[in-house]
Amino acid sequence: MWRDILEHFGRDVDSFAFVEQQMTAAAATANQPRMISRFLPALGAAALLFSAPASAALSRPEQVMIQTVDAEQQRTLAMLERWVDQNSGTMNKAGVEAVRDMIAPELQQLGFKTQWIDMSAVGRAGHLVARHVGSRRGKRLLLIGHLDTVFEPDSPFQRWVREGDRARGPGSGDDKGGDAVIIAALRAMQAAGTLKNANITVFLTGDEEDAGRPLAIARRDLVAEGKKADIALDFEDLAVEDGMDMGSTARRSAGSWTLTVTGHAAHSAGVGAGDYGAIYELARIIDQFRRELPEDKLTYNVGLVGGGQTATLDADKIRLEATGKTNIIAATAVARGDLRAISQDQIDRTEAKMRAIVAQPLAGAHAEISFDEDIYPPMAPTEGNRAILAALNGVNRDMGLPAMGELDASKRGAGDISFVAAEVSGLAGMGPSSDGSHTASETVDIPSIFKQAKRAAILMSRLAAEHR
Numbered sequence: 132m133w134r135d136i137l138e139h140f141g142r143d144v145d146s147f148a149f150v151e152q153q154m155t156a157a158a159a160t161a162n163q164p165r166m167i168s169r170f171l172p173a174l175g176a177a178a179l180l181f182s183a184p185a186s187a188a189l190s191r192p193e194q195v196m197i198q199t200v201d202a203e204q205q206r207t208l209a210m211l212e213r214w215v216d217q218n219s220g221t222m223n224k225a226g227v228e229a230v231r232d233m234i235a236p237e238l239q240q241l242g243f244k245t246q247w248i249d250m251s252a253v254g255r256a257g258h259l260v261a262r263h264v265g266s267r268r269g270k271r272l273l274l275i276g277h278l279d280t281v282f283e284p285d286s287p288f289q290r291w292v293r294e295g296d297r298a299r300g301p302g303s304g305d306d307k308g309g310d311a312v313i314i315a316a317l318r319a320m321q322a323a324g325t326l327k328n329a330n331i332t333v334f335l336t337g338d339e340e341d342a343g344r345p346l347a348i349a350r351r352d353l354v355a356e357g358k359k360a361d362i363a364l365d366f367e368d369l370a371v372e373d374g375m376d377m378g379s380t381a382r383r384s385a386g387s388w389t390l391t392v393t394g395h396a397a398h399s400a401g402v403g404a405g406d407y408g409a410i411y412e413l414a415r416i417i418d419q420f421r422r423e424l425p426e427d428k429l430t431y432n433v434g435l436v437g438g439g440q441t442a443t444l445d446a447d448k449i450r451l452e453a454t455g456k457t458n459i460i461a462a463t464a465v466a467r468g469d470l471r472a473i474s475q476d477q478i479d480r481t482e483a484k485m486r487a488i489v490a491q492p493l494a495g496a497h498a499e500i501s502f503d504e505d506i507y508p509p510m511a512p513t514e515g516n517r518a519i520l521a522a523l524n525g526v527n528r529d530m531g532l533p534a535m536g537e538l539d540a541s542k543r544g545a546g547d548i549s550f551v552a553a554e555v556s557g558l559a560g561m562g563p564s565s566d567g568s569h570t571a572s573e574t575v576d577i578p579s580i581f582k583q584a585k586r587a588a589i590l591m592s593r594l595a596a597e598h599r
Contacts, residue, residue, distance in 0.1 A: 211580070218282065248352050270598070272331045275334050276336075297574050298577055316583075316584045320591065339546070350550045363557030380512045383543065384549065386471075392413045423484065451465060522593065538560070
């Protein structure tokens with residue numbers, strides 16, 4: 132009878148049986164009935180021992196998911212190594228498409244129908260979309276990752292190199308490691324039978340590291356998928372703080388601004404109260420930004436400055452050429468910077484402050500500020516996002532893992548999930564743990580790939596089974 136009960140709740144039947152056999156044998160050897168009564172409390176303790184593990188709350192299908200991820204570790208690593216060894220810098224369109232051609236069959240054999248959305252209109256390769264249709268009543272999940280890396284073909288950083296439980300390589304964490312988590316999790320769901328009825332769309336962008344412009348075109352299709360979904364999960368790097376895994380319920384925006392100042396050019400002997408020129412005015416504005424803009428979760432940075440008799444930005448707004456002399460009051464000055472905020476309200480409030488500061492020029496100067504229209508929007512920390520983190524912590528509890536705290540949004544950069552944040556609740560950081568992102572020391576923590584795949588498979592199975 133106890134065997135049936137244990138099987139029903141997914142306990143380790145064989146281990147429990149072993150304990151029972153050892154106790155029964157000991158009692159029989161003693162040939163005394165009272166020995167059995169002595170062992171009954173121990174048997175009861177053993178029952179508690181085997182009912183207490185955190186995995187006890189996992190259903191049988193969820194245990195199959197755990198076992199599948201573990202059984203396929205070598206397969207997952209070999210797959211990831213192939214992807215990493217294929218360069219897919221954002222501007223290497225053929226390379227991005229080559230990675231697509233490796234990932235698409237993985238999804239197709241799981242029953243997904245794949246689509247390639249060409250993005251040549253914005254100078255990029257495109258996006259891979261895969262859709263799995265399940266129950267009409269289940270919640271629709273949107274899984275977000277990307278195919279590209281920051282490392283172009285001329286980078287010396289090109290290959291996967293394993294070093295024990297860690298591996299270096301371009302995109303090993305960001306975000307080919309995340310894509311590997313997706314595939315491993317979906318394969319585990321299929322093995323457990325939970326994928327069959329799940330409604331899941333996988334959206335892998337081909338230009339996350341350097342999005343094509345205008346963003347209205349480059350992210351049009353992602354936004355459309357967000358409007359159809361009930362939950363979005365982002366598979367970029369897992370955040371780890373003081374050795375603890377953290378849940379990312381928010382990502383800040385990323386936008387840029389340009390400050391242009393003009394002044395009255397004259398001999399430097401006349402600089403002062405009546406004519407400070409463009410550079411002094413630029414300095415006043417930037418310093419006033421520093422003193423008056425700060426607020427929680429907001430950062431503002433000046434990344435490029437130039438001034439003199441001439442100051443010209445290039446078409447990409449990343450290079451500036453300036454000329455001038457020390458004995459001439461500067462006629463022009465230019466600054467470029469970024470602004471990162473946690474909500475649209477914070478963006479609007481900060482931009483209004485910046486405009487007000489710019490509108491108070493020193494004598495002899497005139498200033499204008501403009502804000503780029505193409506920005507990565509914020510993903511605010513909503514209650515819906517926190518509910519998904521709570522569901523993930525339910526998975527953590529049942530897996531015997533510590534609960535994940537909520538990461539400070541100022542510690543998470545912009546990402547593609549932000550484009551759907553206004554449409555659907557979501558959670559970021561479902562990929563593996565890594566460090567050195569965007570550098571030639573990018574390194575993924577290999578065990579975290581499998582931990583994240585297990586978490587994702589169980590979480591997705593539970594969420595997909597909920598009714599819309």
